[in-house]
Amino acid sequence: MVKLVLLHKADSIYEDEPDRVYDFPRAYLKAVQEGVGDWVVYYEPVKAGPRGYFAVARIRQVIPKPGVEGRFLALIEPGSYLPFDRDVPRLREGRSWESALMADDGTVKSGGVQQLAVRRLPDGEFAAIVSQGLPQDLIDIEARRYEPRSVLEGGDAVPFERPVIERLTNRPYRDVAFRRKVREAYDYRCALSGLRLRNGGGRPEVQAAHIRPVEHQGSDSVRNGLALSGTLHWMFDRGLLSVADDGSVLVSRNKVPHEVVDRLIHPGGKLLLPSEERNRPHPENLRWHRENVFGQMELTGPAPWQ
Known part of the structure; x- marks a missing residue:
């Protein structure tokens, strides 16, 4: 090799x-x-x-x-x-x-x-x-990004040097790298609501969602990611929402009340895309989500809007 x-x-x-x-x-x-x-x-x-x-x-x-x-x-x-x-x-x-x-x-x-x-x-x-x-201390860099004196810091301790291949196969490390790239690509704005929210310390509230999950052979490419608010991330993962080929937001109407859609989804009803074309969702990833997740999950427990 x-x-x-x-x-x-x-x-x-x-x-x-x-x-x-x-x-x-x-x-x-x-x-x-x-x-x-x-x-x-x-x-x-x-x-x-x-x-x-x-x-x-x-x-x-x-x-x-x-x-x-x-x-x-x-x-x-x-x-x-x-x-x-x-x-x-x-x-x-x-x-x-x-x-x-x-x-x-x-x-x-x-x-x-x-x-x-x-x-x-x-x-x-x-x-x-x-x-x-891909710096070896990327997880700590992200933890300190909005909290200069992160609780993860240990005084003058020397950071553990994780070998390159170990980093590349480490799920927590990959999750941080994926999150940073997806949120940056969408300018820290939710792709479905259009909102760019930050907490009191300036930390973006938007999350990074895999369109096709890693456990179903989805990649950590930005083209397999969406920046979503916590509630919309939950709804997307459970098949209550999806995206059509033309970018229109699809809603499982028999499970999501109309007033919830009106409050949460951008008025245009279309996905807000990254400015750089190479970062936009791959059509095959969106198709996979529509065919394998959208409208196919039984919901248990209360929904976030209840």
């Missing part, structure tokens, strides 16, 4: 969905097959945008692309994809994170290897890039 850098740009002829599948030509088959079972870092090329390194995932399997000669698909391990908390610039103090991109004279190579869609990545360089994009 070997770790890889995979180049991705949204307007490519290759049909990539970073949290699901990576589409590539035969020229890279050997390298990608070497990466099966190991981790990859996604990279946005210079001409595609400013992000640099922006996410991590693990390859589960490589298969021929159905109906397309000479093309292959790297299937991403469900639940492994995680966007970086902060994008990692291509260069650090004028040097590339990847030693393969550096010339003997200390300058960054141009052309050639820079343009490879798949590059092998040594473990140490993988760890350095991921640690820059």
